[in-house]
Amino acid sequence: MTLTAELRDLLGHDRVLTEPLERWVYGIDSGVVRGDAQLVAFPETTAEVASIVRLARHYRMPIVARGAGTGLAGGAIPTQPGLVVVLTKMNSVEIDLENATAWVGPGVINLDLSKQTDPLGYHFAPDPSSQSACTIGGNIANNSGGPHCLAEGSTVGHVLALEMVTADGDVLVLGGPAPDPLGLDLRGVVVGSEGTLGIITKALVRLTPNPPDVRTLLTAFSRVEDAAATVSGIIARGVVPAALEMMDQRMTEAVERFVSAGFPTDAAAVLLAEVVGLSAAVDAEAAIIEEVARENNATTLRVAADEAERAKLWLGRKSAFGAVAQAAPDYYLHDTVVPRTKLVETMTRVYEIADRHGIMMLNVFHAGDGNLHPLMAFDSAEEGMLARVKAAARELVEVCVEVGGSLSGEHGIGIEKRELMKLVFNEADLDAQARVRESFDPDAVFNPDKVLPAGSRCFDLGRPPLEGMWV
Amino acid sequence: MTSVRSALDGLPGQVAPIAGAPEADATVAPASIEDVETILDTASEHHLRTLVWGGGTHQGYGGRLDPVVVLSTAGLDRIVDFQPEDLTVTVEAGVRVADLEKHLAEHGLTAALPEKPGEATVGGVVAAGISGWRRARYGPTRERLLEVILVTGDGRRVRGGGRVVKNVTGFDIPRLATGSFGSLGVIAQVCLKLWPLPSAQGTVTVADGDRALAAAYRPQAVVECDGSTKVFLGGTPEEVEGQAAAIGSPVTEGWDWPGELDGDVRWSLRVPPSKLRTAINEVRADYAYQAALGVGEVVISGPDGDVDALRKWAESVGGALVLIAGPPELYARIDPWGTPPAALSLQKRIVQRFDPVRILNPGRLPGGI
Numbered sequence: 143m144t145l146t147a148e149l150r151d152l153l154g155h156d157r158v159l160t161e162p163l164e165r166w167v168y169g170i171d172s173g174v175v176r177g178d179a180q181l182v183a184f185p186e187t188t189a190e191v192a193s194i195v196r197l198a199r200h201y202r203m204p205i206v207a208r209g210a211g212t213g214l215a216g217g218a219i220p221t222q223p224g225l226v227v228v229l230t231k232m233n234s235v236e237i238d239l240e241n242a243t244a245w246v247g248p249g250v251i252n253l254d255l256s257k258q259t260d261p262l263g264y265h266f267a268p269d270p271s272s273q274s275a276c277t278i279g280g281n282i283a284n285n286s287g288g289p290h291c292l293a294e295g296s297t298v299g300h301v302l303a304l305e306m307v308t309a310d311g312d313v314l315v316l317g318g319p320a321p322d323p324l325g326l327d328l329r330g331v332v333v334g335s336e337g338t339l340g341i342i343t344k345a346l347v348r349l350t351p352n353p354p355d356v357r358t359l360l361t362a363f364s365r366v367e368d369a370a371a372t373v374s375g376i377i378a379r380g381v382v383p384a385a386l387e388m389m390d391q392r393m394t395e396a397v398e399r400f401v402s403a404g405f406p407t408d409a410a411a412v413l414l415a416e417v418v419g420l421s422a423a424v425d426a427e428a429a430i431i432e433e434v435a436r437e438n439n440a441t442t443l444r445v446a447a448d449e450a451e452r453a454k455l456w457l458g459r460k461s462a463f464g465a466v467a468q469a470a471p472d473y474y475l476h477d478t479v480v481p482r483t484k485l486v487e488t489m490t491r492v493y494e495i496a497d498r499h500g501i502m503m504l505n506v507f508h509a510g511d512g513n514l515h516p517l518m519a520f521d522s523a524e525e526g527m528l529a530r531v532k533a534a535a536r537e538l539v540e541v542c543v544e545v546g547g548s549l550s551g552e553h554g555i556g557i558e559k560r561e562l563m564k565l566v567f568n569e570a571d572l573d574a575q576a577r578v579r580e581s582f583d584p585d586a587v588f589n590p591d592k593v594l595p596a597g598s599r600c601f602d603l604g605r606p607p608l609e610g611m612w613v
Numbered sequence: 614m615t616s617v618r619s620a621l622d623g624l625p626g627q628v629a630p631i632a633g634a635p636e637a638d639a640t641v642a643p644a645s646i647e648d649v650e651t652i653l654d655t656a657s658e659h660h661l662r663t664l665v666w667g668g669g670t671h672q673g674y675g676g677r678l679d680p681v682v683v684l685s686t687a688g689l690d691r692i693v694d695f696q697p698e699d700l701t702v703t704v705e706a707g708v709r710v711a712d713l714e715k716h717l718a719e720h721g722l723t724a725a726l727p728e729k730p731g732e733a734t735v736g737g738v739v740a741a742g743i744s745g746w747r748r749a750r751y752g753p754t755r756e757r758l759l760e761v762i763l764v765t766g767d768g769r770r771v772r773g774g775g776r777v778v779k780n781v782t783g784f785d786i787p788r789l790a791t792g793s794f795g796s797l798g799v800i801a802q803v804c805l806k807l808w809p810l811p812s813a814q815g816t817v818t819v820a821d822g823d824r825a826l827a828a829a830y831r832p833q834a835v836v837e838c839d840g841s842t843k844v845f846l847g848g849t850p851e852e853v854e855g856q857a858a859a860i861g862s863p864v865t866e867g868w869d870w871p872g873e874l875d876g877d878v879r880w881s882l883r884v885p886p887s888k889l890r891t892a893i894n895e896v897r898a899d900y901a902y903q904a905a906l907g908v909g910e911v912v913i914s915g916p917d918g919d920v921d922a923l924r925k926w927a928e929s930v931g932g933a934l935v936l937i938a939g940p941p942e943l944y945a946r947i948d949p950w951g952t953p954p955a956a957l958s959l960q961k962r963i964v965q966r967f968d969p970v971r972i973l974n975p976g977r978l979p980g981g982i
Contacts, residue, residue, distance in 0.1 A: 240887035285781045296779060298788070299756045314956050319885040320932035321909050322742055322792065324979040325954040326963060327755060330788030334781050354830055374698055380721060380809035380849070420830050422855030423848055430849070479777040481699040511779040512699070548775040549782040559782075566775065566782060574763075574771040575784040577966035581959060593783065605657050605767040607969040 145201040145225070149183055152193050157184040157231075168226045170219055171211040172272075174474065175557055177219030179206075179226045186231045188305060188313055188343040195341065195587075196311040198225050204590050207337045209248060209277030212270075213284060214475055215556030217336045221591040227341060229279050234344075237262065241319060242349045243302060248279025248342050255347075264349035267294040270552065271460050279342050285334030287552035289385040289459065290416075292510035294350065296552065298333040305344035306332060309583040319346060331578060336554050337589040339582040353418030356384075357428040358452040361435040362409035362442035366390065369411035370486045373509045375434040376415065377482075381427050386510030387414040387459050390489075393466075393504040393517075400465035403458025404451075406442045413509065414459055462506040463517070470502065470519035474531050478539055480547035482512040491541045492516050499534040501527075513551035514542070540565065555593045563595050572598040620659045621681075624652050626688055633669045637683045644688040646705075646762060646770060646801045653799065654768030656682055657970040665795040665974060667707065667737030670730070673879070673938035674741055675794055675949055675977035686736050689801060694776070697722060701759060701776055703804040706736025722807045725751040728870035736800045742792025746834035746845065746870060749907045751808055755791035760804035763790055763797060766968025776804045789963070795974040796982060797967035811847030815864040817857050818843055822906045823890070829856040835906035837893070838871050842906075845870075874901055876914030878939040882923070884909050884932035892932075895923055917943055924951050953980030 149158045159165065159182035169179040180203065185191045198205050204224035211218050220226060232247035235258055242264060246255060252273040256265040268281055269288035276286070282304070287296045294300075303317035317329030332339050363369040373386055389397070389412045394405045405412050413435070417427040428445060435443055446452040466473045480488045489505065492514070496503035502519045516538060520527050539549060543565045550559060563572060576599035579586075615623070626643040630636070638661075643649045656663045664680035666672070686707035694703040697720045704713060710730035717723055726738055727745040737743075739761075744753040751757070760774035763786065773786020790800055811833070819825040822842035826835045833845040845868050846856045857864035884892045886909040893911060896902055900915030909932070917939065924934040928951060936949035954960065957980045964982055965971070976982070 238887075241885050243885075285785075287779060287781075291779065295752060295756055296781070298785070299752050308959075314959070316956055318931050320883040320927075320930075321748075321753065322744075322881075322883055323954065324933055324935070324950050325956070325982075326796075326960050326978070327742075327788050327792055328956055328959065328963075330755060330791075331785050334785055351830070377700065377809065378698065378721075380812050382809060419848075419852060420855040420859060422858075423852035426849040426851035479775075479779055481696060481701070481777060483696070483698045508779070512777060513779050546776060548777050548780045551777070551779040552781055554781050555783065563783060567772070570769050571772050571786075572783075574765070574769070574773065574786060574967070578784050578786075578789065578963060581962040581966055604765065604769050605969045607965050608660075608971060611965060611969075611971060 145197060145203055146181060148197050149181065149194065152197070153183060153185065153190060158182070168208070168228065171213045171216060173214050173216035173219070173556065173558060175216040175219060177221055178223045179220055180223045182226045182228060184228050184231050188307065191227065191307045191341050191343050192311045192313055194227060195307050195309070199311070199587060205587055206589050207341045209280035210251070210275050212272040212276040213280060213554065213556065214477070215550070215554045215558040217284065217554050217556035217592060219557070221557060230277060232343065242351070243319065243346055244349060245344055245346050246278050247344060248277060248282070250278045252276050252278055252281055259349050260352065263352050265352055266347060267300055267350040268297045271463060278345060278347065282333050282342055282345055283335070283337050284552070284554040287508070287513065289387050289508060292386055292508060293382050293384045298330060300348045301329065301333050301345055302348055303346035304329050304332055304342050306340040306342050308340050309585065309587050317346070336556060336593050338579055338592055340588060355421040355424050356416060356418045356452070357424045358446040358455055359415045359428060359431055360405070360442060360444045360446070360455055361413045361415065361440045362406045363411045363413070363439065364409060364441050366411045366489060367486050368438040369413045370509070372413060372435050372438045372440070374482065375438060376431055379430050379434060381417070381430050383415045383427070383431070383510065384418045385414070385416040386508070388412065388507055388509035389462065390505040393462055393506045396465040396469050396504060397458045397462055400468055401458055401461045403454050405458055409441055414455060466504060466517055466519050470521055472520050472522045474518045474535060476514070476516045476535060476538060477550050477553035478514050478542040478547055479551035480512045480514065480542050480545050482510070484545040484547070485509065485512060488514065488542060488545055492538055495534050495537045495541070499530045501531060501534055508551070511551070512547070557592060560593060561595050569600055570603055573600040573603050617659050617661070620655050624655060624682070628685065631666060631669070631683060631685055634666055634683050635664065635678065635680055637664065637680045639681070640683045640685065642685040642688040646689070646764065649764040649799050649801055650768045650770055652684060653764055653766060656972050657767040660970055661972055662975055663972050665740070665799050667734035667740070668709065668732035670733040671737055671741035671743060674935070676981060677941065677944050678974060678976060684799060686734060692716065693802060700778060700807040701804055702807060703760065703776060703802065704735050705802050706734060706800050708735050709733070710735055710738055717807060718810055721810050723810045724805045724807055725757065726754065729872045731873070735803060739791055739803055740793060740795050740800050746836055746905060749834045749905060750831055755788055757806040758787040758791050758803055759806050761787040761790045761800060762802040763799065764801050765798040766970060766973045771798065774804070778806050794977045796964050796978050798973065813848060813850040813853040814868050815846045815853045815857060815866055816843050816868055817846065817860055817862045817864050819860060819862055825860045826907050828859045830859065832856060836871055837904040837906060839901055871903055874903055874912055874914040876901065878917045878943065879912060879914045879937045880920065881935045881937050882911040882913055882927055882932070883935065884927055884930055888930050888932070892927070895926055928952055950979035
């Protein structure tokens with residue numbers, strides 16, 4: 143028997159792909175690195191996932207779990223010839239309205255869940271820009287964010303429990319529906335582990351009540367510093383808006399050409415702020431935001447008059463990456479975080495880097511939490527361009543780390559930033575993370591070569607386990 | 614290899630025994646993270662069971678321990694880095710919650726830690742995974758731990774996370790540390806995400822807490838104590854007035870948080886939020902209780918009686934009944950946690966990799982880990 147034959151016995155012919163074109167399609171996600179998908183399997187049940195894991199282990203084939211493949215850090219590609227397990231067919235939704243939770247399959251599309259729960263008065267709060275395509279399994283793997291995680295937190299705060307297939311092919315449930323489940327918080331570690339600890343087959347997610355009212359404000363400034371000061375000023379006045387999004391002039395121009403959202407293209411920075419709550423509360427908070435924006439020399443100040451105008455503003459924000467596709471054939475979207483007070487300094491230095499390398503850079507970011515998304519637009523056909531883009535990307539991350547920031551706010555490490563981990567963690571820190579990974583998956587069956595740089599597990603550190611202890 | 618006695622004598626930061634702590638051969642209060650590393654390296658070398666002690670307020674959780682060394686975090690009491698504009702604060706583990714919140718309040722901020730913390734330290738609250746009433750609004754403490762420095766059982770200093778409010782760089786060591794009860798390492802320093810302290814604060818007394826919880830749109834907390842229910846509101850003055858109007862009851866200014874329940878025997882009953890009403894009804898009438906509506910926790914206090922039926926029911930709905938305070942005989946008779954979690958062997962494998970000789974708070978976690 144071969145792995146292909148056994149998988150076809152298990153799943154049927156149609157749910158195992160082996161043709162070169164099919165393997166090519168599943169050999170890449172939305173990042174820039176291509177992997178080697180030897181086989182592609184589409185399970186429909188947890189039991190099938192468990193059988194797949196056992197089979198793949200028997201044939202010593204690495205396993206890479208995958209949702210919609212919208213990840214940008216290469217987290218869903220097999221770096222070694224491997225089996226790609228696509229979870230999009232596992233898309234059941236069981237809503238528990240009394241507890242405002244739902245058990246969902248990993249293949250449920252983020253926006254589909256919110257559409258299903260909207261008539262019931264709830265939504266799933268994490269809202270990455272790719273929410274109309276990305277899956278909840280992928281959101282959990284990457285601990286995804288989105289504009290509204292300023293007030294609501296990233297995905298991890300919205301996941302109460304996980305059903306997971308382990309490296310032994312066992313099924314475990316981590317966490318639970320009651321507060322503070324007993325023992326170590328393994329749920330919290332699996333979220334954001336980028337498919338390296340197991341395959342998530344089901345998740346209990348928290349649903350957030352739809353706000354009774356909302357105000358969305360568009361403000362614009364002739365200086366980026368004024369926009370940044372407005373962000374700080376709003377929070378200093380005790381208001382944490384549901385979202386605080388900023389775009390620079392180049393990005394605003396690109397968006398306006400693409401969707402005409404009504405952003406002023408002559409402003410250095412456009413700031414989109416949203417507050418949610420009871421009507422009286424949002425009016426008061428919107429007034430504070432207007433006041434702070436005025437104090438900081440806002441050149442445009444507009445509250446969306448109705449849902450249509452609000453939707454248009456958000457369409458503009460969420461179309462940013464699509465808009466760039468018109469500006470240049472290729473783009474490289476980055477994701478780093480800096481302390482919010484370092485935003486202006488960081489941006490100035492980031493522009494310098496791009497200029498020095500002769501690369502067009504546009505910026506759109508979650509200003510409220512200091513999460514930058516510098517975007518380099520270029521033509522990879524141009525000789526030496528890709529090398530320049532990569533060099534600029536590295537410098538950009540170094541600047542962010544230097545001002546006290548981190549490698550990624552919501553896209554993850556994947557393969558893209560794996561070697562950069564050494565910029566923020568020392569040998570003992572990386573070894574500790576490798577020990578966590580080893581506890582779950584000692585043979586690195588799941589998504590090998592991701593997140594941690596090679597050689598992170600350092601056997602010289604610390605003491606050997608006491609003989610006769612447990613395991 | 615030196616003798617155990619001379620190893621104990623050589624530990625840095627020797628202090629007098631701490632009132633309330635179990636008897637031990639040595640009590641140390643290291644003044645630096647380096648000293649914590651030295652102490653744990655020595656303790657691992659000589660297999661010295663070590664009990665970690667903060668304010669002593671959450672020592673009732675988990676299995677009992679007969680320590681050789683008590684390691685107090687009292688000497689780690691510095692606020693390391695406070696960035697009010699970035700909404701972050703980095704503190705050493707021994708900083709008292711009350712002192713930190715007082716300092717933060719002067720800048721109009723809060724870490725949303727327990728409101729009536731007593732002597733509790735930040736490190737203790739994080740290690741025990743304790744949250745305040747305001748978790749109904751801001752989520753549990755574990756959602757606000759941005760960075761942790763942990764000294765593992767064998768004395769390695771490990772840092773996880775980072776001092777930014779949003780971060781997905783590497784495995785989530787901060788969440789692993791929260792609620793780990795010292796089993797992975799001594800939590801030496803943490804960075805917490807902060808929230809603005811609402812400019813207006815008000816309290817409303819209601820008859821129907823469940824209805825008020827829905828009407829107020831995300832109040833700070835709804836707490837029911839022995840049949841009386843209070844809704845805690847916060848935000849701009851307009852928001853507080855709006856919330857009170859939505860509930861339909863008059864608001865009194867300020868927050869008067871309930872203090873800890875009296876009684877020598879206390880339990881934490883944890884259930885899915887929808888089962889909270891049933892949970893309250895399941896509790897015997899001679900018990901006092903405090904229930905966090907929308908959260909699903911009821912803390913109860915009463916006579917040292919038979920709780921098997923209540924525990925069985927709690928576990929049957931996906932919850933737990935956890936002993937949080939009681940006389941030693943009770944701990945000897947009953948497992949303080951109840952049925953351990955399903956992933957016990959995985960929990961053991963992780964603990965073993967952080968504390969290979971298993972000297973830190975051994976037996977404290979569920980399943981006797």
